[in-house]
Amino acid sequence: MPHQRPTSLAAxxxxxxxxxxxxxxxxxxxxDLVRIESVWADPARRDEVHRxxxxxxxxxSAAGFEDVRIVSEGGAPAVIAHHPAPPGAPTVLLYAHHDVQPEGDRGQWQSAPFEPTERDGRxxxxxxxxxxxGIATHLAAFRAHGGNPPVGVTVFVExxxxxxxxxxxxxxxxxxxELAADVIVIADSxxxxTEIPSLTVTLRGMADCVVEVSTLDHGLHSGMWGGVVPDALSALVRLLASLHDDDGNVAVEGLHEAVAADVDFPPERVRADAGLLxxxxEIGSGSVVQRLWAKPAITVIGIDTTAVASASNTLTPRAKAKVxxxxxxGGDAREHLDALIRHLEQHAPWGxxxxxTPGDVGQPYAIDASGPVYDAARAAFRQAWGVDAVDAGVGGSIPFIAEFAAAFPEAKILVTGVEDPNTQAHSIDESLDLGVLERAATAEALLLESLGQTEMSRRSLAT
Structure with a gap:
């Protein structure tokens, strides 16, 4: 018999x-977790990631998971914890990650980046x-069930x-x-x-490369040779400028465009949320959500050349940038990277x-958010938040979602999270709205309960 529990409104x-x-x-x-400087990108702090x-x-373990292990396959340590499913009940995989971005210039933070500080409810x-x-959300949902939810729960913390x-x-x-599950909840979106939840249904993929431009075999006096021979930095700037048209649309040929949901994103919100001066x-054409969720974007994220403080009147022989x-x-990340490389190679000025040098790639992903699992998730959001969730795209990338989908093709994937437009993830003064944490944890606890109901048994989840 499928596992049954009371599901009254009172319960x-x-x-x-x-x-x-x-x-x-x-x-x-x-x-306590925030106080641990778990920056895997910094070799000097890898011991902190292990901590x-x-x-x-x-x-x-303290929450009630009997099988908890730290695992590693040549990279950073991950944690896998498992609570077995009652007979006939599905297993839910709860994902989060415990590594963080580098903090950048600590002097720009209003408070110490690794000392959690509350201000105005954040x-x-x-x-x-x-x-x-995301880890806290999973802990809260599991503890709220007294360590005995009506479904199997596997927690995977990368x-x-x-x-x-x-x-x-x-x-x-x-x-x-150990990671196989009927439902995968990825709490990283x-x-x-702060008042309206999202169910993420599309994510853009990503690719990057480093382009180096060379014009000379050595630096030259800019007065003796300027105006006759090109310097590499000017050539690089012109090459990078060719990546966009005058309106800011991506000008690389052969890139895929999708269709975004019809969601209103007014210009005043763009200006406020982005901090436009x-x-x-704005740049580009089409609706805001079309540009954010369904069109390609290209950004120059770093340049290596002579620093201003060290500059001399010299024609630079070579310069490089990361793009x-x-x-x-719907697009393929590797094919798009090939198109970007072709563009850069074919648009070099002055010969x-x-x-x-190709870099990393991560595939985009689109979710068919229909069926009983997604109905249960929307109902849980509605009860926890008091409003319906928005089916939203995300302009950023979570490439591992495609890997999960490939590894577990029968599983239903839910992408949720605790961030909001003021979170400033990856930036200075990253913050969490504490009200959002409560609502996100409540929604997840309700979802686990709903997935454990008789009509949400493993057999029905597959339909």
């Missing part, structure tokens, strides 16, 4: 109250939202997501049996606002030599 209300009761302890655990994995492991600190709050998840494929292959205009591209759902 659901008790679950909502249970989330409120466990939140103080969950917040304290989140703050973070150990802390996560202990939290999951908790500030690196990783408070991205994505240690340790190198902010570095592109290079060993994720190996982890999925090695631990496939955004919400429409007075007089600076990042976002790929619309400059161009060398392009």
């Amino acid at each position: 659901m209300s008790e679950l909502v109250e249970s989330v409120r009761e466990v939140l103080p302890s969950v917040r304290a655990d989140l703050e 973070s994995a150990d802390a996560v492991s202990k939290l999951l 908790l500030y600190g690196r990783g408070t939202a991205d994505d240690k709050a 340790g190198e997501e902010e570095s592109g998840s290079p060993s994720l494929s190996a982890l999925l292959a090695k631990h496939r049996e 955004d919400n429409w606002s 007075d007089g600076v205009t 990042s591209m976002r790929i619309a759902p 400059a030599r161009v060398t392009v």
